[in-house]
Amino acid sequence: MRRTGLALTVLLAVAAWVGCSAPRSEVKPGETKGASGKFEVRVGANFELSGAIAQWGKESKEGIDLAVEEINADPANPFRLAVIFEDNASEDAKSKAAATKLIHQERVHVIVGSVASNKTLAAMSVAQEARIPLVTAHSTNVNITRKSGEYVFRTCFNDEFQGPFMAKFALEDLKAKTAVLIVQKGNAYSEGLVASFEKTFVEGGGKVLAVEAYYQNETDFQTMAVKIKSANPDCVWLPGYYHEVALIVKQVRAQGFEKPFLGTDGWDHQDLYKLGGPAVKDNFFCNHFSSADSSPKVQALVRKYEAKYGRKPGAMVALGYEVMYVVADAARRAGSADPKALRDALATVKNLETVCGTITMTPEREVSKPAVLLKTGETDHLFVKRQ
Numbered sequence: 001m002r003r004t005g006l007a008l009t010v011l012l013a014v015a016a017w018v019g020c021s022a023p024r025s026e027v028k029p030g031e032t033k034g035a036s037g038k039f040e041v042r043v044g045a046n047f048e049l050s051g052a053i054a055q056w057g058k059e060s061k062e063g064i065d066l067a068v069e070e071i072n073a074d075p076a077n078p079f080r081l082a083v084i085f086e087d088n089a090s091e092d093a094k095s096k097a098a099a100t101k102l103i104h105q106e107r108v109h110v111i112v113g114s115v116a117s118n119k120t121l122a123a124m125s126v127a128q129e130a131r132i133p134l135v136t137a138h139s140t141n142v143n144i145t146r147k148s149g150e151y152v153f154r155t156c157f158n159d160e161f162q163g164p165f166m167a168k169f170a171l172e173d174l175k176a177k178t179a180v181l182i183v184q185k186g187n188a189y190s191e192g193l194v195a196s197f198e199k200t201f202v203e204g205g206g207k208v209l210a211v212e213a214y215y216q217n218e219t220d221f222q223t224m225a226v227k228i229k230s231a232n233p234d235c236v237w238l239p240g241y242y243h244e245v246a247l248i249v250k251q252v253r254a255q256g257f258e259k260p261f262l263g264t265d266g267w268d269h270q271d272l273y274k275l276g277g278p279a280v281k282d283n284f285f286c287n288h289f290s291s292a293d294s295s296p297k298v299q300a301l302v303r304k305y306e307a308k309y310g311r312k313p314g315a316m317v318a319l320g321y322e323v324m325y326v327v328a329d330a331a332r333r334a335g336s337a338d339p340k341a342l343r344d345a346l347a348t349v350k351n352l353e354t355v356c357g358t359i360t361m362t363p364e365r366e367v368s369k370p371a372v373l374l375k376t377g378e379t380d381h382l383f384v385k386r387q
Contacts, residue, residue, distance in 0.1 A: 029286065041337045043327060044085045044102030046113035046123055051090025053241065054114045054218075055269065056316045062309060063320030065300075071328045079132050079331045081324065083108065088114060091120040099123035104129045105370070109337045110135065110330075115316065117141035117189040124148045133343045138316065139321035141188040145365045151339075153346050153365045155323050155357075156288055157256065159189070162264045163196025165286050165371055170262060176234035181211045182248065184223070184240055193239035193264055201237075210234050214244070221251045229255040240287070242269040248274030253279040254320045260284060268315045273379050283376045284384070288356045289318035290372045291355045292383035297355045322354045341383070357386075 016385035024052045035158075039059050045064060048057030068081050074103035084106045086098035095114055103126060104106045112189050113119045122384055128149040135153045136144060170176040179201055184190035198208055209231045212224045220232040228236060236252070237242070238245055238261050263285035274279055293301050301321060305313040330345035330350050331337070349361040357369040373384040 023187060030150070038080045039076055039176045039337050040080050040082050041080055041108065041110065041331045041342070042108040042112040044087045044099070044106060044108035044113075045326075046088055046095060046098045046102060046111055047204040048115050049085065050086075050120065053090050053116060054231050055271070056138075057087075057090070058315060059316035060113075060320035062305070063313065063317035063322075064324055066304060066308065066317075067321045067324035067328075071324060073223035077328065077332060078335065079328075079337070080329075081328065082300050084108060087109060088119055088123075088236050090116070090119070090387065092118050095119035096122045096126055096204035099126040099134070101129065102369050103132050108132065108337050109344050110327060112320075112327065114139060117144065117192070118187065120144055121188060124152045127151055129345075129387075130207050132339050133346055135251070135323055135326065137326075137347065139189075141190070141192045143192075150160050151343055153361065155326050155359060155367050156265075156319055157369060157371060158366060161371065162239070162286055163193050163198075164200040165265065166284075167197045167200035167204065167206070169284065169286075169373065170237075171206055172203060174235060174260065178207050178209050178231075178233040179237055180209050180228050180231055180233040181237045183211060183212050183213050183242070184318060185215050187216065187240075189266065190239050192235065196199075197237050197239070214248075214297065218244075219247060221248050224248070225255045227253040228252050229257045232257070233259060235259055238262065239264045239266060241266045242272040243275060246272050246280060247282070250276050250279040253372070258334040265315055267318060267376075268381070270314075270380070271375070278378070280379055285374055285376070286339070286371045287315050287374055287381075289313075289315040289387075290374055290381065292381075293372065297353065297354075301355050318355050322356050322359075325354055326352065326359065343359070 047060055048054055068083055072080050084101055088095035088098045102111055112228045115138040119138040120136045124134055128151050131151055133151050137155045145154055164180055181192040181194050239387045245267055261283040265287045267285040268287050302312055330342050334341035334345040347361055349359055359367045359369055361367055369387050372386045374381040375384050
């Protein structure tokens with residue numbers, strides 16, 4: 001009896017080892033899989049589904065789910081997308097752990113995510129070492145593509161686009177000659193955007209009066225507010241996340257400062273208005289997407305999203321939606337779920353029409369695409385222009 005039990009234990013252990021070490025289910029060009037006759041592409045989604053920026057992760061998931069539903073319903077596609085979500089809890093270490101699990105346990109062929117740059121920076125080395133393509137649709141820090149490798153891609157514009165875009169707007173449209181910059185220390189997103197804005201603003205003849213700093217989870221910005229009121233710049237550059245932006249703007253406005261604040265895609269959330277109230281009105285930020293854009297693709301997404309979720313989609317939804325169509329385009333042209341074939345197809349995306357504009361992948365694994373300029377209204381963003 002004991003010998004039989006030992007033999008059974010050995011057999012189970014061997015079976016488990018075989019299962020864990022089995023090769024990733026790759027399908028060569030021309031082959032099919034399953035009753036549908038389509039090959040399966042396993043997509044790992046590494047997102048902030050809990051923690052500090054869970055709302056953005058959840059909205060990204062909604063966009064991904066909607067796109068996958070459409071893509072899998074298209075009979076012309078020779079593949080089926082199977083998405084496996086992992087929650088990184090808005091923490092760097094957990095983002096790296098999520099990527100590791102998706103690659104080595106879930107055996108995915110490609111990873112999408114995360115939202116925050118710090119989370120993508122933490123995970124990208126795992127994907128590069130395993131030679132699994134990673135595509136971030138939301139993270140804008142320039143080092144994501146510069147310090148990774150050939151398996152890491154980005155489908156949104158980066159900080160070296162957003163910063164200069166808004167610096168030129170300040171100089172040319174607002175005729176600003178002076179600015180105060182506000183940075184969140186230790187946040188790669190904020191630090192990169194402050195650097196790129198400052199460079200373009202100064203080169204264009206502007207003068208930076210001061211750089212004010214804060215740290216994550218701070219809520220008292222009274223000292224900063226007094227300094228900004230005293231400096232009286234023509235504009236304030238504030239590339240942060242909406243919940244912090246709302247508090248900062250509200251407290252600075254309370255000091256009597258009335259000049260415009262300028263920001264980036266991190267402002268994009270309805271809670272900006274709930275938290276900031278009337279203080280956030282009449283400021284400007286650039287974004288990837290606007291539901292007020294008259295583009296037919298944009299309005300088609302707005303109708304479908306509103307019908308399913310009862311509200312208009314924001315940029316996080318649109319970027320999640322868009323990246324799945326980029327993955328689908330790569331899978332279609334690769335004709336395979338092989339990670340190397342998918343990587344090569346991602347590297348050659350060209351003139352792909354999406355809800356956020358026309359995408360062409362550059363040799364640096366970045367995309368060339370337009371931005372949207374928005375103005376903050378009383379309760380929502382107002383579309384100004386796309387360029």
